[in-house]
Amino acid sequence: MMNEQAPVTAGEPLPVRVSWRLSRHGRRLITLALAGLLLAVVTRRPEFAGVAAPAVLLLAGWRRDRPQAIGLRVALSSASITEGEQASVIAEATGLAGHAGRLRLQPADFVTPAWPSVAGTVTADGTARYRLPFRAERWGRRPVGTAELILTDRLHLAEGRARAWIPQLACYPAPATLDRPVVLSALPSRLGEHPARAAGEGIEFAGVRAFVPGDRQRRVNWPATTRRGSLQLNTFSAERAQNVVLIVDASTDVGEPGASSLDLAVRAAAGIARCYLTARDRIGLVIYGGHPAWVSPATGRRQFHRMADLTLASPAAHGRAGALTRLPRAALPAGALVLVLSPLLQPALIEALRDLRERGCTMLIIDVLNTGPQRDAGGRRPLLLRGPGSRAAVVSPLAQRVWTMEQQAIRFSLRELGIPVVHWDGQQALDQPLAPYARRVMVVRR
Amino acid sequence: MTPGPAMTPGPQPRQRQARPAWLAARISPGLRLRAATSAAAGLLAAASVAWAAIPMHSAGAGSRPVLTIAIGCAALGAVRLAAGEGQAGDPAPFEPWIIRAGREVLALLRLVPWAEATVVAVLALEALHGARAWHTGLLGAALLAYLLAVHLAETGQRPASLRGQLPLAAAGLGLLVLAVGSAAIGAPAGPAAGWFRSLAAIAAVAAAALAVPV
Numbered sequence: 001m002m003n004e005q006a007p008v009t010a011g012e013p014l015p016v017r018v019s020w021r022l023s024r025h026g027r028r029l030i031t032l033a034l035a036g037l038l039l040a041v042v043t044r045r046p047e048f049a050g051v052a053a054p055a056v057l058l059l060a061g062w063r064r065d066r067p068q069a070i071g072l073r074v075a076l077s078s079a080s081i082t083e084g085e086q087a088s089v090i091a092e093a094t095g096l097a098g099h100a101g102r103l104r105l106q107p108a109d110f111v112t113p114a115w116p117s118v119a120g121t122v123t124a125d126g127t128a129r130y131r132l133p134f135r136a137e138r139w140g141r142r143p144v145g146t147a148e149l150i151l152t153d154r155l156h157l158a159e160g161r162a163r164a165w166i167p168q169l170a171c172y173p174a175p176a177t178l179d180r181p182v183v184l185s186a187l188p189s190r191l192g193e194h195p196a197r198a199a200g201e202g203i204e205f206a207g208v209r210a211f212v213p214g215d216r217q218r219r220v221n222w223p224a225t226t227r228r229g230s231l232q233l234n235t236f237s238a239e240r241a242q243n244v245v246l247i248v249d250a251s252t253d254v255g256e257p258g259a260s261s262l263d264l265a266v267r268a269a270a271g272i273a274r275c276y277l278t279a280r281d282r283i284g285l286v287i288y289g290g291h292p293a294w295v296s297p298a299t300g301r302r303q304f305h306r307m308a309d310l311t312l313a314s315p316a317a318h319g320r321a322g323a324l325t326r327l328p329r330a331a332l333p334a335g336a337l338v339l340v341l342s343p344l345l346q347p348a349l350i351e352a353l354r355d356l357r358e359r360g361c362t363m364l365i366i367d368v369l370n371t372g373p374q375r376d377a378g379g380r381r382p383l384l385l386r387g388p389g390s391r392a393a394v395v396s397p398l399a400q401r402v403w404t405m406e407q408q409a410i411r412f413s414l415r416e417l418g419i420p421v422v423h424w425d426g427q428q429a430l431d432q433p434l435a436p437y438a439r440r441v442m443v444v445r446r
Numbered sequence: 447m448t449p450g451p452a453m454t455p456g457p458q459p460r461q462r463q464a465r466p467a468w469l470a471a472r473i474s475p476g477l478r479l480r481a482a483t484s485a486a487a488g489l490l491a492a493a494s495v496a497w498a499a500i501p502m503h504s505a506g507a508g509s510r511p512v513l514t515i516a517i518g519c520a521a522l523g524a525v526r527l528a529a530g531e532g533q534a535g536d537p538a539p540f541e542p543w544i545i546r547a548g549r550e551v552l553a554l555l556r557l558v559p560w561a562e563a564t565v566v567a568v569l570a571l572e573a574l575h576g577a578r579a580w581h582t583g584l585l586g587a588a589l590l591a592y593l594l595a596v597h598l599a600e601t602g603q604r605p606a607s608l609r610g611q612l613p614l615a616a617a618g619l620g621l622l623v624l625a626v627g628s629a630a631i632g633a634p635a636g637p638a639a640g641w642f643r644s645l646a647a648i649a650a651v652a653a654a655a656l657a658v659p660v
Contacts, residue, residue, distance in 0.1 A: 024559075025597040031562040032589060035569045047579040050625025051569065051586030054618025055593075061614055115476070116531060116602075154610040156597060 013071030013094050018151060018160040020066055026157040029055040061155040070095045072164050074147045077131075080170035083139045083267075086114070089147055089166055091130040093120070099151040099160070103130035107145040110138035110258070117150070138258050139173035139266060141312045172308045173263070176271030177429035180438040181279055184242055184337050184362060192241025193279050200238020208232050243282050243297045243333050246272060247324070248311070249342030249349055250289035255371040264368035264426040265341035266311050271430055272339060273307055285310055286331060288324065288342075288349055294331040324352040337362055337442070343369035344410055344421075357417050362444050364437060365414060366430075367423045372404065480530070480602050487595035488524035491564055494588045495520050497581070498571040506574040516567035523560030527599045531556075561596045565589055583626035587619060 022030075036052025039045070071094035078087045091103050104117040113134045120128040134144065144166040151160035187196045195204035208224050211231030224232035246269045253262040269285065276283045277299060284297035285307045293313070295306050324332070332338070338361050342349060357363055411421045422433035431438065495516045502509065529552055572585055594608060594615075601607075608615075 024600065025593070027559070028561050028565070028593045028596065031559075032565050032593060035566050036586070039569055039573045043573050045573075045577055045579075045582070045629060046625050047577075047582040047586075047629040048569070048573070050583060050622035050629075051589065053621035053625065054586070054590050054615050057614045057618040057621070058611055061611075155614070156601075156607075156611070 013073040013092055015069045016072040016162045016164055017069050018067060018162045020158050020160040023152065023156055023159040026059070029058050029157070033059060058155060059157065062157055063153050063155075065097070066153065066158065066160060067095055067097045067099070067151075070149070070151075070162055072149060072162055074164045074166055076144065076167055076169060079167070080172060081136055082172045083136060083174040086133050086135050087169065088131050088133045089144065091120075091132075091147055091149065091164075093128045093130070093149055093162075094126065096122075096126070096128055096151060099153055101128055101130070101149050101151045103132050104148045104150060105132050105134060105145055105166075106148055107134065108143040110140075110142065111136055111144050136169060136171040138263065139171050139312070141168055141170050144169050170309075170312055173266040173270045173311065175274045176268045176424075176426075177431065178271045178275040178434070179429075179431055180434075181244075181272075181275050181281070182337065182339075182364060182434055182437045183441050184335075184444050185441040186335065186444040187240035187242045188335050190241045190282075192239055192281060194240055194242060194281075195237035196240040198238045199235045202237045202239035204237040204239070206235045206237045209235055241279075241281050241299070243284075243336035244272075244276050245284045245286060245297060245332055245336045245338045246307075247286045247288055247338060247340045247342070249340070249344075249346060250287050251349060252343055252345045254343060254345065254369070259370065259426055261343035261345075261368045261370065264370065264424065265343075265366075267426065268341050268366055268368065268424060268430055269311065270308065273304055277301070277304055283307070284331060284333075284336075286324070286327060287311065288352075292324065292327065294327060296330040297333060297336065324349075324356060332356075332361075335362075335444075337364070339363075340365045341368055343367065344407070344414075345369065350410060350414070353414065353419065354417060357419050362442065363419045364434075364442070365419055365421045366433065367411070367421055368426070369407070369423075370425055372400075372407075476602055479604065480599060483595055483599040483605075484524070484527040487527055487592060487599050488520075490588060490592040490595055491520035491523060494568050494585060494592055495564075495571070497585055497588060498568045498575075504575055505571070509571060509574045512567055512571045512574065516564060516571055519560050519563040519567055522555060522558070523564055523596070526555045526558075526560055527596065529555060531600070561593065565593070577629070579626045579629035582629075583622055586622050590615065590618070 033052045033055035036048045036050075036055070040048035040052065071092075073092045075090050076087055077090055081087050089103070089105055093101060100119070102117040102119050105111075105113040107113055111134055113132060115132065118130055118132045120130040122128045130149075132147075136142070136144075147164050147166050149162045149164075151162070152158070183194045185197065187194060195202055199206055208221050209232070211220065211233050215233050219234045221232045221234045248262075248265045248269050250262055250265075253260050255261050255263075257263075273283050273285070280299055282297035282299050283303065284295050286292060286294040287310060293310055295303070295310050298306075338356065340353060340363060342365065344350060344365070344367055353363065353365070414421055420437060422437075424430060424433050495513070498516070499505070499509075499513050502513070568585070568589065572582055575581075594611075598605060598608070
């Protein structure tokens with residue numbers, strides 16, 4: 001079975017129909033030939049027929065034995081990449097019958113090919129291979145576009161086109177930079193890398209105390225023993241891991257595509273997850289959207305991919321979302337640090353956060369709202385907030401002021417409840433807004 | 447001890463000045479080739495229009511509008527080649543009107559076959575002059591070169607890709623020389639002229655048949 005646009009993937013090349021038509025070069029030669037011959041007849045001047053002669057001879061090389069179908073196999077060099085990284089469309093074509101071909105990518109949104117088209121290399125068995133690099137500019141499970149193989153005959157008179165869909169690409173968000181994590185003062189008794197307040201078997205020096213029978217002799221602090229006249233012992237802090245839960249607000253997405261609030265939220269979530277997993281903490285993810293989805297806290301590299309897959313599988317769902325308090329205990333364990341990534345535009349989420357705080361949850365909100373009522377091109381009229389693809393509307397300056405004050409009031413009320421709110425613009429490292437809380441342990445208040 | 451002749455530093459070979467890094471990074475070889483072929487196409491179009499126009503005083507009635515059309519088509523064709531084959535993306539919501547208008551103009555520019563219009567206008571301008579066989583012959587060669595240059599500029603291919611067309615183009619140029627020669631000798635009215643006209647008509651029909659896409 002032959003297809004006009006076949007969803008060709010890996011495996012054996014599939015037959016794809018080639019649609020042939022006159023090339024632009026052929027059309028121009030025909031114009032020259034016709035104009036020359038017409039003028040020769042009308043003006044009775046043979047030199048115009050001579051002008052038409054080269055074009056007529058070139059057109060005489062028109063071939064009729066063109067392949068009506070070719071074998072085409074299209075694949076991606078990598079099924080998953082990170083935002084801003086490069087991958088390649090790899091195509092193999094058979095049955096070209098000596099025709100030269102160029103591979104062109106008709107890109108989908110947020111996909112930028114490195115070159116408009118590439119020529120292929122023909123192997124000894126007549127298979128032509130093409131490799132066209134492209135860059136994915138925005139995270140998401142997205143189509144790459146359509147691969148178009150353009151065939152031309154020896155004289156460039158006819159042009160044949162064969163199209164094939166390219167498999168979807170999983171593009172993970174580019175992680176924001178975070179080197180120093182926020183650590184709680186009270187950590188669950190689980191072995192980790194953060195020094196806790198309790199004494200334990202770690203390597204962080206905590207203090208000196210009197211020797212008690214049964215203590216290890218190698219921990220005797222001899223200078224202190226000499227000073228005090230009795231045996232003194234070094235004590236060390238216990239090293240614990242903490243539970244972290246990220247709540248990504250997918251219920252609202254405002255701002256320019258590529259730098260919208262959801263884009264910033266998932267990039268921040270990726271950066272935070274990477275940082276905590278490097279410190280061997282347990283981290284989980286809750287996507288707050290139309291239907292909350294979650295990954296329970298766990299550790300390890302596989303957890304990062306589990307979280308990234310959940311992010312890609314949960315598209316932005318505008319509207320009222322389910323309550324966070326209905327999440328199972330495994331998704332939101334007690335004593336976990338909850339980091340919320342949200343533009344704080346959804347009243348239901350704000351209510352849910354207040355509710356969680358009142359239940360004793362330790363939270364920190366990273367505000368990713370980077371747009372607001374904007375001015376129009378003339379700088380006079382402010383414009384409403386808009387989501388990707390929506391149209392702008394004009395609001396009055398008074399409405400703009402009311403909106404700004406309302407946003408300030410929301411953040412103030414959250415701070416009053418003991419929920420710190422920091423703002424991240426998506427450009428700087430996450431370390432900068434989180435510095436006040438990462439510099440020392442974050443005190444847990446019940 | 448004085449150093450021997452082998453130890454004395456000889457004249458240093460002149461160092462070739464390196465291309466600035468920013469320039470090397472921005473101008474890729476493909477872009478350079480495309481720019482060169484586009485410039486060649488523009489120059490050939492300008493030369494063809496000028497060659498067909500001179501001398502203007504000997505041209506017949508209506509030569510000025512035809513010349514204007516030819517100049518306009520050649521200029522817009524050059525602009526279209528310089529603009530390239532950009533993808534028509536969706537306009538951004540807050541795009542200024544000037545960028546929006548530029549996008550529309552560019553789309554219109556890509557829609558019209560400027561090279562074909564230039565060829566027709568230049569040949570019409572030449573026909574408005576009196577018979578001058580050698581002049582028309584050179585114009586025909588220039589127009590063929592112009593079309594090949596436009597093809598190279600559009601596809602971004604190297605001139606070597608036209609190697610397959612070379613024998614046929616050379617044969618065609620030979621026929622052009624023969625036609626110019628026969629015109630220069632002079633063709634009195636008679637059966638030969640009639641035969642020639644018949645042959646030209648048959649060739650025109652054959653060219654039109656080739657134009658129908660299969």
